[in-house]
Amino acid sequence: MTENELKESLKSPEGGYFFYGEEDYMKQHYVRRLRDAVLSGAMLPEMNHIKFERDDFSLTALEDALVTPPVMDEKKLIEISIPDLSALKEEEQTALRDVLATLRDCPGTVLVLTVAAGGFDPGKPKAPSASLKAYSKVIKPVEFPLQPEGKLIRWLGRHASDAGIDADTDALREMIRLSGRSMFRLSAEIDKACALARSRGEKRLTASAVAESAARTPEEEAFALANSIMRGDAKVAVDFVGRALRRGEDPIKLLAAVSSVFCELAVVSHLVKDGATAADVAEKLKTHSYRAGLLVGAVRGIRTGTMDRVISLFADTEQQMKSYSTKADASLLRLVCIAAGVFGGGGRQWRK
Secondary structure, eight states: OOHHHHHHHTTSOOEEEEEESSOHHHHHHHHHHHHHHHHTTOSSGGGSEEEEOTTTOOHHHHHHHHHSOOSSSSOEEEEEEESOGGGSOHHHHHHHHHHHGGGGGOTTEEEEEEEOTTSOOOEETTEEOHHHHHHHTTSEEEEOOOOOHHHHHHHHHHHHHHTTOEEOHHHHHHHHHHHOSOHHHHHHHHHHHHHHHHHTTOOEEOHHHHHHHOOOOHHHHHHHHHHHHHTTOHHHHHHHHHHHHHTTOOHHHHHHHHHHHHHHHHHHHHHHHTTOOHHHHHHHHTOOHHHHHHHHHHHTTSOHHHHHHHHHHHHHHHHHHHHOGGGHHHHHHHHHHHHHHHHTTOOOOOOO
16 A cells, blocks of 8 residues: 555545554654544544553454444544564464454454564565565555655755744755654754754754754764765864764774775775776665765775775774773774875765
């Protein structure tokens, strides 16, 4: 079932719905809409609204809820929230599906099963998983993927407008780049940015203001640090690490994240040396063409030996940090200085 089909279904909801996918914000949005569709105008909404969370959910309790008819109303709503459905054993999932199948004998009952991001493997669009096929037989599946940038920009723009702030497209695009595409996270970021703008007496949100206030994703932070190292800018790299450490970030985890960035760049460096194009890199790394182009641009003109040397430095430092944890902070700071010196300003930013 697509999102548009779900909207149509909510005009007169019936049976069961299965919400899964990476965008938890949209799942909660449609759970609220489903709740309104079933319970608005009900005589006894509190008697016809049953919620099961992780701690109080059991198949016996669900069976009891299903067989109980609505109280003085035509319909009732059962909400089930299971953070990680894939953690259930196969026999437990089979038993759950058997109970859900009894919905066909409960015409007055509407049910929604919600699984948190990462808690269910649907497979691929053209090759759905066996689990998705099995659930689809007893309940209507609705996937909520991360939203495309254009839709997020329009959504963020409405949030800003409601707060009395005019946000230009570049500012909203920068917010998505820095903070990721989670709508929960972006909702907090746009509220924070607008509050900051109002506190300064400003009516317009700019990209520079967003860069000042936005919380970066761990991936984006790793890329930002890698950029400063590849520019040979030891001062910026040290300042960046210092801020991260003052926020209480684990230096070993930060090192691992940046090391991952350089490992990917090293792979691209060798591919380009062997004549690979951006399209070849995109196919090899299973990434989109725009990102592949940035990677290729970053390593062009940099010797593969330079990338290999930096990776070796990262590996040696990680081993030292794990062996002497009390010196982890100093080891990381020393590493970024040495790595920046290896590039000596000859590197390029690949993440803009």
